[in-house]
Amino acid sequence: MNILFYHPTFNPESWVNGLAQRLPQAQVRVWQPGDDAPADYALVWQPPREMLANRSGLKGIFALGAGVDAILAQERQAPGTLPAGVPLLRLEDTGMAQQMREYVLAYVLRFFRRMDEYQLQQQQKQWQPLKPHRQERFTIGIMGAGVLGQQVAQALVALGFTVRCWSRSPKQIAGVESFHGRENLPAFLHETRLLVNLLPNTPETVGILDLALMKQLASQAYLINAARGAHLKEGDLLTALEQGQVAAAALDVFADEPLARMHPFWSHPRVTVTPHIAAVTLPSQAMDQIAANIRAIEQGGTPSGQVDRERGY
Numbered sequence: 001m002n003i004l005f006y007h008p009t010f011n012p013e014s015w016v017n018g019l020a021q022r023l024p025q026a027q028v029r030v031w032q033p034g035d036d037a038p039a040d041y042a043l044v045w046q047p048p049r050e051m052l053a054n055r056s057g058l059k060g061i062f063a064l065g066a067g068v069d070a071i072l073a074q075e076r077q078a079p080g081t082l083p084a085g086v087p088l089l090r091l092e093d094t095g096m097a098q099q100m101r102e103y104v105l106a107y108v109l110r111f112f113r114r115m116d117e118y119q120l121q122q123q124q125k126q127w128q129p130l131k132p133h134r135q136e137r138f139t140i141g142i143m144g145a146g147v148l149g150q151q152v153a154q155a156l157v158a159l160g161f162t163v164r165c166w167s168r169s170p171k172q173i174a175g176v177e178s179f180h181g182r183e184n185l186p187a188f189l190h191e192t193r194l195l196v197n198l199l200p201n202t203p204e205t206v207g208i209l210d211l212a213l214m215k216q217l218a219s220q221a222y223l224i225n226a227a228r229g230a231h232l233k234e235g236d237l238l239t240a241l242e243q244g245q246v247a248a249a250a251l252d253v254f255a256d257e258p259l260a261r262m263h264p265f266w267s268h269p270r271v272t273v274t275p276h277i278a279a280v281t282l283p284s285q286a287m288d289q290i291a292a293n294i295r296a297i298e299q300g301g302t303p304s305g306q307v308d309r310e311r312g313y
């Protein structure tokens with residue numbers, strides 16, 4: 001069995017060695033331009049078109065992340081990047097849910113305990129206790145109740161928050177009110193005080209975080225966007241902040257990354273910027289999952305994490 005690896009920034013040696021340890025029967029190699037020797041599987045992030053274009057015989061392409069929007073966009077722009085008919089698989093959790101829980105909880109508590117405002121007050125040397133937010137008036141809405149959203153929801157319930165989620169189909173998550181479908185989006189947004197976005201970026205969800213949506217939230221709402229920058233209309237967030245509709249936002253992802261030096265978010269007193277670090281790929285856990293999926297395919301079983309290319313996630 002031959003496995004190709006390509007990632008623009010990961011250390012390829014540790015992946016080649018790690019995969020070889022997990023799949024002793026496999027020959028693992030780092031793809032180099034011009035390599036058109038046979039392969040059964042490919043592990044990729046931002047693959048050049050020429051890497052996979054003529055490889056319709058692959059048994060699986062493994063995306064080295066949870067979100068596959070970038071690779072599907074590559075395919076739209078340069079057809080052939082993902083040969084037709086080859087299953088595309090993504091990472092499911094592999095340690096990202098724990099990181100995402102930490103990220104979201106950190107900002108939920110920061111906003112709930114008004115730490116963002118105390119930080120601004122400290123800069124003014126201002127000693128001014130603020131009226132605490134009350135949990136019963138601090139409903140948290142999670143858009144996207146998948147692998148990551150469900151675990152974040154459970155962690156927030158355990159902290160005593162009222163939590164609701166919105167997804168494509170109804171979800172059963174203990175202690176969480178489930179809303180689904182576009183028709184129920186207004187009901188989900190109504191009275192949501194803190195909105196967490198964990199949707200995949202698809203043709204249906206791109207630009208979903210716009211001013212019209214923000215106006216449906218409770219006033220002085222908070223936003224945590226840890227999914228994709230393409231979900232957020234950045235100018236609309238600036239307007240919502242100016243109008244007081246949104247009190248503050250924590251943003252991990254941006255329309256253009258890295259965020260341009262002149263971007264207003266950098267210096268906005270009500271915006272926190274992190275450089276797309278909410279949940280990163282953990283090589284060891286990712287390789288365990290990919291190796292298990294390859295074994296499943298080799299034994300005629302069904303691997304997990306297969307992407308529906310039409311749906312976009």
Ligand SMILES: NC(=O)C1=CN([C@@H]2O[C@H](COP(=O)(O)OP(=O)(O)OC[C@H]3O[C@@H](n4cnc5c(N)ncnc54)[C@H](O)[C@@H]3O)[C@@H](O)[C@H]2O)C=CC1
Pocket residue numbers: 066067068092093096143144145146147148149166167168169181182198199200201202204205226227228252253276277278279280313
């Ligand atoms: N900032 C970061 O570091 C990271 C960001 N991410 C982002 O998080 C996203 C979510 O990851 P997972 O939870 O693993 O995905 P998932 O596929 O398990 O969950 C997606 C959820 O979104 C819902 N959804 C999809 N389309 C919808 C629509 N049109 N209307 C309503 N609900 C819809 C689904 O029903 C599902 O509940 C990824 O696609 C990625 O973009 C993932 C990892 C790290």
Ligand SMILES: O=C(O)C(=O)CO
Pocket residue numbers: 064065066067068276277279280281
């Ligand atoms: O896995 C993903 O989709 C990520 O965004 C990782 O940073």
